[in-house]
Amino acid sequence: MDPVAQRLFDYLKNALYNPAEAHLDPKDIPEEFRDFAKGLLYYVQSVREASILAADIARGDLDTRPLTTGNEVAPGLKSLQATLRHLTWQTQQIAKGDYQQRINFMGDFSEAINNMVVQLDWRQKALEEEIRAGIRKSQALALNLGVLEDITRQMPQLVLVLDVHSKEKLFQNHPIERVLQDRTSAEKLFAWIEDSLTSIGSDERSEKEIELISEGNFQFFAVDIRALKWGSQDAAAFIFTDQTQTRRAMASLQEIANYDQQTGVYSRHFGMLTLNKWLDHKQDFVLCFADMDSLKYVNDVFGHNEGDRYILEVASLLRLFSEGAFVCRLGGDEFMLLAKDWEQEAAEQRLEELRCDLIKTGKEIEPRYRHSVSYGVIKVDADNKMPLSDLLGLADERMYHYKKAHKAERRN
Template identity: 25%
Template structure:
């Protein structure tokens, strides 16, 4: 076989390796001996190219479980690095999905910046969402003060610390009458006016919560029962006279003093005791308001 014939066979085989989807075969035995070694080298190249094409196609389709080509395939070194990076990124993405926003990427250029921005924004959004949930869970939407859950949690902690406390249970008078005769919007104004009045008389550290439609609780430290009753009586006067309405305004309250040695006293027990005292005043107010409301 002539030299040109050997070169033509090898060149055509190399061209087929590089460009054909179906690579032509090469019978090395048909080559003259000086060209057989080159033919074997091209067969090794063919295998490496086939493995590279199969490997890259699998990766392009997201098949990360694809078998890694042998170590002697030098054409796949960069693909192997990409494969390893994709596997690690997949693991990191799963960790982020579980809530681990500490994951970051520092070896993939622009993708690293995009990934790190994504995890940071996810963390910020989750924190904001949690804060909003806590706000909605612990605050009364109409008045913006604490609700029953808030009161229970705060009181439970104070009781654990064995601190002496003043607990006041307040109940708005004739809210149902106002709702029935003037509408629920006016009833809401009545509630908000009460909350605004109370806030003017209490300290920032005092606990104030709405525990029912017309029921409120106030918890104070470093006060005596006498001081609390005097302060709340001022609140009643202010609530009654500050704003003119076509109906009488008022609320009833009951105050109890919680000593440091309260033993196993729970929040519900405290509310029940203060509620019982409050109803004694409620009965007096009902007698006063009955005539006023019947005359309107």
């Protein structure tokens, strides 16, 4: 190869694979190739800027440095950056209650966001109307005590009205009579009422909760306590609304929110809540990112059933890290592991042990592809000053370097 061409080729190769060794001075190039050398320098600089901008956007840094004027390599990235910044602003406005925001770009994503905003706006208006309707009904009920008694006898809520001074029962509807038939519940209820009456004033209202036994079953009640006049007597009305089914539904929803339904490990939602809590409480722990190797290849070549089995295999393996560790699936092929009382080196050694076990057992289970994970570990001390986003970015970066360093192994 011509020496000048070789020199230009070596520069381009170093710029791509070994930037620290990439040096080119057009003055050292023969005059007939000098303009080409300058153009090559400009092209490499444009590619580097595009690469930096893409990495910043991937980390969520939308306020990254501007591109050099005339950079024609990354106009699409620059447009994406502007779009994401505007989308972030619109999302912030929606969070503040501006449900008139509409997103007019990004295709199906825009349609999904817009539909969500319309639903939020509709639900807020429906809730406001429901509240107004409830207030109107309450005002109407208060007009006539006789009508109130007739209505409350038919209500599903438990209603009990007591004289605040003598504790005399002034009114009770049929549903609460069933609760009072259980001696233990009756004693617990009146002890609780006694305590509640000491903390309510003549014109106050409060809301509390209590667990009682009704017809042999434990039930949770939300209690609305209202001070009122019952004729000439100072009274307090206790309105018990059964929340048992709601509690159970909330518990089920919490279970769904806290666990990844496919693998049974903790969810991204739970993992981020735990990570934030540990940071707030100045805990000492290791943060580990683990990324499955070759999942896309497995899905494409062997099918998603095999890919799902591979995901379960890795999730089960990561659970063996330690008894007190939290394994969370971030999505797809990515997992996060949080563990207290571990040093970084020890955590890396443990993950390497698990990785070797995965490779070994994977050959026995399904030898047609390599079963492996790449990981990155950082130690978070009690005096940590780094924000959450930087910690996640650093763990992800270390995982990426590990994956890159072991790329050759995956080809064998």
